[in-house]
Amino acid sequence: MRLGSGAFAAGCVVVEVLGVALFLRGFFPAPVFSGAERQAASPAPEPSAGASSNWTDLPPPLFSKLVIMLVDALRDDFVFGSKGVKFMPYTTYLVEKGSSLSFVAEAKPPTVTMPRIKALLTGSLPGFIDVVRNLNSPTLLEDNVITRAKAAGKRIIFYGDETWVKLFPKHFVEYDGTTSFFVSDYTEVDNNVTRHLDKVLKRQDWDVLILHFLGLDHIGHISGPSSPLIGHKLSEMDSILMKIHTSLLSEERDTLLPRLLVLCGDHGMSEAGGHGASSMEEVNTALVLISSAFERKPGDVRHPTRIQQTDLAATLSIGLGLPIPKSSTGSLIFPVVERRPLREQLRFLHLNAVQLIKLLQENVPSYEKEPGFEQFKVSERSHRNWIRLFLEENSSEALSNLGAKVRRQYLDALRALRLSLSRRAAQYDVYSMAAGTILVLEVLALLLLSVPQALSRRAELDVPLLSPVFSLLFCLLLLALVALHGVVCTAADSSCYLCSLPWLAAGGVMVLISALLCAAMSALTGIFANGKCLSQNPPQCTSRWSELDLLSLLGTVGHVLSLGASSFIEEEHQTWYFLVNTLCLALCHQLCRNCFPGDDGAPQRCPHTEDECGRVAVALPGKRAGPERWELGRVPTDPASLEALRGPERWMVLASPWLVLACCRLLRSLNQTGVQWAPRPGLGHWLTSSDHKTELSVLAALSLTMIFVLVQKRCSVTSKVAMAFGLLGVYCYRAAIGNVLFPWQQDSKDISKGITEARFVYVFALGILFTGSKDLLKSQIIAADFTARTAGLWEIHSGFVLLAALLLRPHSLPVLVLGLVIQTIMTRFIWRPLRHSVAEVTVMHYWFGQAFFYFQGNSNSIATVDISAGFVGLDAYMEIPAIFLTAFATYSGPLLWASHLVNFLTSEASSGAALRHACFCYALICSAPASVYIVLVTSLRYHLFIWSVFSPKLLYEAMHLLITAAVCIFFTAMDQTNTQS
Amino acid sequence: MKDTDIKKLLYTHLLCIFSIILSIFIPSFFLENFSILETHLTWLCICSVSVTAVNLVLYLVVKPNVSSKRSSLSYKVTRFLKCCIYFLTSCFFFHVVFVLYGAPLIELVLETFSLAVILSTFTTVPCLCLLGPNWKAWLRIFSRNGVTSIWENSLQITTISSFVGIWLGAFPIPLDWGRPWQEWPISCTLGATFGYVAGLVISPLWIYWNRKKLTYKNN
Numbered sequence A: 001m002r003l004g005s006g007a008f009a010a011g012c013v014v015v016e017v018l019g020v021a022l023f024l025r026g027f028f029p030a031p032v033f034s035g036a037e038r039q040a041a042s043p044a045p046e047p048s049a050g051a052s053s054n055w056t057d058l059p060p061p062l063f064s065k066l067v068i069m070l071v072d073a074l075r076d077d078f079v080f081g082s083k084g085v086k087f088m089p090y091t092t093y094l095v096e097k098g099s100s101l102s103f104v105a106e107a108k109p110p111t112v113t114m115p116r117i118k119a120l121l122t123g124s125l126p127g128f129i130d131v132v133r134n135l136n137s138p139t140l141l142e143d144n145v146i147t148r149a150k151a152a153g154k155r156i157i158f159y160g161d162e163t164w165v166k167l168f169p170k171h172f173v174e175y176d177g178t179t180s181f182f183v184s185d186y187t188e189v190d191n192n193v194t195r196h197l198d199k200v201l202k203r204q205d206w207d208v209l210i211l212h213f214l215g216l217d218h219i220g221h222i223s224g225p226s227s228p229l230i231g232h233k234l235s236e237m238d239s240i241l242m243k244i245h246t247s248l249l250s251e252e253r254d255t256l257l258p259r260l261l262v263l264c265g266d267h268g269m270s271e272a273g274g275h276g277a278s279s280m281e282e283v284n285t286a287l288v289l290i291s292s293a294f295e296r297k298p299g300d301v302r303h304p305t306r307i308q309q310t311d312l313a314a315t316l317s318i319g320l321g322l323p324i325p326k327s328s329t330g331s332l333i334f335p336v337v338e339r340r341p342l343r344e345q346l347r348f349l350h351l352n353a354v355q356l357i358k359l360l361q362e363n364v365p366s367y368e369k370e371p372g373f374e375q376f377k378v379s380e381r382s383h384r385n386w387i388r389l390f391l392e393e394n395s396s397e398a399l400s401n402l403g404a405k406v407r408r409q410y411l412d413a414l415r416a417l418r419l420s421l422s423r424r425a426a427q428y429d430v431y432s433m434a435a436g437t438i439l440v441l442e443v444l445a446l447l448l449l450s451v452p453q454a455l456s457r458r459a460e461l462d463v464p465l466l467s468p469v470f471s472l473l474f475c476l477l478l479l480a481l482v483a484l485h486g487v488v489c490t491a492a493d494s495s496c497y498l499c500s501l502p503w504l505a506a507g508g509v510m511v512l513i514s515a516l517l518c519a520a521m522s523a524l525t526g527i528f529a530n531g532k533c534l535s536q537n538p539p540q541c542t543s544r545w546s547e548l549d550l551l552s553l554l555g556t557v558g559h560v561l562s563l564g565a566s567s568f569i570e571e572e573h574q575t576w577y578f579l580v581n582t583l584c585l586a587l588c589h590q591l592c593r594n595c596f597p598g599d600d601g602a603p604q605r606c607p608h609t610e611d612e613c614g615r616v617a618v619a620l621p622g623k624r625a626g627p628e629r630w631e632l633g634r635v636p637t638d639p640a641s642l643e644a645l646r647g648p649e650r651w652m653v654l655a656s657p658w659l660v661l662a663c664c665r666l667l668r669s670l671n672q673t674g675v676q677w678a679p680r681p682g683l684g685h686w687l688t689s690s691d692h693k694t695e696l697s698v699l700a701a702l703s704l705t706m707i708f709v710l711v712q713k714r715c716s717v718t719s720k721v722a723m724a725f726g727l728l729g730v731y732c733y734r735a736a737i738g739n740v741l742f743p744w745q746q747d748s749k750d751i752s753k754g755i756t757e758a759r760f761v762y763v764f765a766l767g768i769l770f771t772g773s774k775d776l777l778k779s780q781i782i783a784a785d786f787t788a789r790t791a792g793l794w795e796i797h798s799g800f801v802l803l804a805a806l807l808l809r810p811h812s813l814p815v816l817v818l819g820l821v822i823q824t825i826m827t828r829f830i831w832r833p834l835r836h837s838v839a840e841v842t843v844m845h846y847w848f849g850q851a852f853f854y855f856q857g858n859s860n861s862i863a864t865v866d867i868s869a870g871f872v873g874l875d876a877y878m879e880i881p882a883i884f885l886t887a888f889a890t891y892s893g894p895l896l897w898a899s900h901l902v903n904f905l906t907s908e909a910s911s912g913a914a915l916r917h918a919c920f921c922y923a924l925i926c927s928a929p930a931s932v933y934i935v936l937v938t939s940l941r942y943h944l945f946i947w948s949v950f951s952p953k954l955l956y957e958a959m960h961l962l963i964t965a966a967v968c969i970f971f972t973a974m975d976q977t978n979t980q981s
Numbered sequence B: 001m002k003d004t005d006i007k008k009l010l011y012t013h014l015l016c017i018f019s020i021i022l023s024i025f026i027p028s029f030f031l032e033n034f035s036i037l038e039t040h041l042t043w044l045c046i047c048s049v050s051v052t053a054v055n056l057v058l059y060l061v062v063k064p065n066v067s068s069k070r071s072s073l074s075y076k077v078t079r080f081l082k083c084c085i086y087f088l089t090s091c092f093f094f095h096v097v098f099v100l101y102g103a104p105l106i107e108l109v110l111e112t113f114s115l116a117v118i119l120s121t122f123t124t125v126p127c128l129c130l131l132g133p134n135w136k137a138w139l140r141i142f143s144r145n146g147v148t149s150i151w152e153n154s155l156q157i158t159t160i161s162s163f164v165g166i167w168l169g170a171f172p173i174p175l176d177w178g179r180p181w182q183e184w185p186i187s188c189t190l191g192a193t194f195g196y197v198a199g200l201v202i203s204p205l206w207i208y209w210n211r212k213k214l215t216y217k218n219n
């Protein structure tokens, strides 16, 4: 069977996506979690030497009522820093002089709301994969404080983020969930909570009240932590806190037990306003425990101490007289129980330690060797001695001394236990990871081995389906793999994902692995056979590499290798900017040489006649087939074409790389991204600050006009009109949601969600896309309708541009404009006159696409994903459109460059096989980093930054591969129409 | 091509390397607190001046290319002035390129410019000494198969290796090691210097090894 190399590459990438998905499933396992029955165990009794002490039931609660006031994205300095002093006077008073305990609670990455809520209530460390599940949060099945409280008959009331209602269905006697997805709204979300407050505080029929305020987080997403809106919101929160606190105090007199008010944040807020990664600003949250139990003497100054966020779950359980959640890795916040009698303190510490020891036993096979275990044994022993002394009523002096010692020992043991548990939080499903890696590496090998065939003039590949040798090999391999699978799954404790799959799906994976191996083997033998017959008549081709080929090879290899270092991943944009700049300089050099041949008249143009695939040839030294097979159907460079250029045209050609460089420099300072240089003020910050709304409006209007000018020249009249209306709609949408102003509109009016305007744009974008596909279909039916085909492709491109203009942040519109400018310049003055090969043009498009991904303001941390793009024009959260829109907005740079590549190659029409070659090169150049990165991540899985740096990048890489698969399928579809017409 | 030529080349290059080494050690006798990393700009100036001086002296002594027929004083002066203008132009050109590569536009202008000066010293000054202000000749040398003598060949090699050195020198900047040499533009200047020195060492050896294969049009 013969297969076009484009279709072959697309198939390969699809299989690779499957492999990566399998790998991801193994790499992000279900979090560490206690499998024991929830209600089975009775609380651990107090250790005792004799039979006399038997305090076996749980200690009584310390607090009668609990109010949790969770302010989303409450960074520590919003409360304890200068902002807190200025905007939260009541809280500051409580922190400094009142009866309160304050802490800086450290959240673990991913600093995203749902995993953080889970951490606060279960005390466990949610796995990284919870970020992905964040969008449709399932019920929390793990043991947690809320479920325990419900089981103990407490009445719980909740107001705030809807995530809670999804996590704890049927737990609340009364609730009002607010959807958190309209990030642009920051008043309604909180009013929804506060309007219930007066009523609820008057009533006495509840035990736990939970309030989750989203407004602060939304302000962060809209305008960052330095916005003036933050101050207003903090004052609002302060007054709410005061209201709750005074109400709690006033009613406390007629009860025996004090009440507890907890003010906490789920995560912080980065300097850009997002969250998700692990910078200090995102990790440090404020935690203030307020209760009359923490009263202090006048001179008692307490500074906020550092604790873990997971410690709250254990503390709340003890405070409410509940058992500690089973998978909690936190330790009791000791100052909370400091005022209790010593016997109770030790009892609490013992309960906490026993729970941690149980968790350790379940998750660590060699738990006896852990340092915490030994310390626990020692402290339990001294605890027993202390109880004996206590019951014998010895002198209080010795008793309290020994008690203090036991307490210290317990606290040390708890610290050690917490450390070893959090280290164990990452456990990998090695079997699924290995299967995924093998699949991905086989695909890469197959792609590399089929380079000579795929890039030949016919751009077709032989797929050996029924060769007897290989079918035998295939069957043998399959049998061996199935046997291996059986052995692994029966031997292991069946926690692997691959084993839990039904047999048919697991068998499919085995079939794929063995089929790919056979295909790679046959490609290898084919190459050896070719090499042998070539060595008999050595090839005449003594082609030299142009520096462009060398640069693309070195750049690709360098980029792939740089993925092994965490800082290079954090600053990956620097790599791409650097490479793109170097590419422009190399082009400049090439142009100079072509425009000014030397004095001696010797031919000096770069002789790239048949080294199109030079990049790949390194991987396959000596496997180059004859020149005729390498020809990509390109006319060799004609130096006269450049020398003949005279006057302005020639100077434009010479200036074009510099123009491109200048554009890149401008874009680079628009959005500062990465980690090290991200806090630097960029043009983007300046534009988005509320003082510069007019400038932003002018810029947006100018950009939209420019987009129209650049796109319209190759469109039909209908799509021109549709484009104009669409771009107008984009401006109206931005004005409606309050980003930009109309000239006649002096100050910002009421802000709406702009649903009508956005839908208006969608109609036009879809209309343009529809016209484009209609033209394409027409060109397919009416053979050789070349113009309809190119017009249709361009219309599809412009439809994408319109969609991107709607979804990108308003200050990022110049990215779109300059992208179109660069595409026009490069097409007109560089690719067309210099007649670069298909492979070179593809590599350049890919590089520019990657650079534009970062120009848009993206980075390799989860925090920069603009989730608000997923809700443009939707009035309720709809999962599939939201995911699609967010992905399109995030990857619009690479997608637009890929679609431009199709346009360019089709309009040039140098060879019928151009699109297939481009598709193959694109697939190869995208899958190389992904496959190598998977191997790198596997080897770095115990690295310190694995969760904060490498895992987000892995998700990005997987998503990029998925996008590549879509692009390759699009290429192949275009190619199919080509062959038929 | 004779072996004596290669020997001459080697000696001149060794002198250049020597001047760079001297620029590292000599100033510490005269200046207090002198070190490459801390008083980087001072070192850059000294290094640039000494390399320029050595290049000029060597050019006057060795005279690798056939001197032009006219050698009136006015001609020499205009030629010298032209050379100065070319040097300054190349400094500004490199500065612009660095800014395009992402060097800060307003802060650290002096640092960026001194990097441009040191790169011009390593690349433009030898070109000016050897070829004079004749940019057609420059273009000829920096395209394929355009060299006509071992001097030009070694010029090509040292220039390219300086560029490669400064290019590679930019790589450690994003790493979060927090070393003093990662500060802008220290790693780049060090990269350029190492590249230049490597080019000086490599070019005589490379020419010596390939002396059979190399054929120049003039000899």
Ligand SMILES: [Zn+2]
Residues within 6 Å of the ligand: A072, A073, A112, A113, A217, A266, A267
């Ligand atoms: Zn949150």
Ligand SMILES: [Zn+2]
Residues within 6 Å of the ligand: A073, A217, A218, A221, A275
């Ligand atoms: Zn948020």
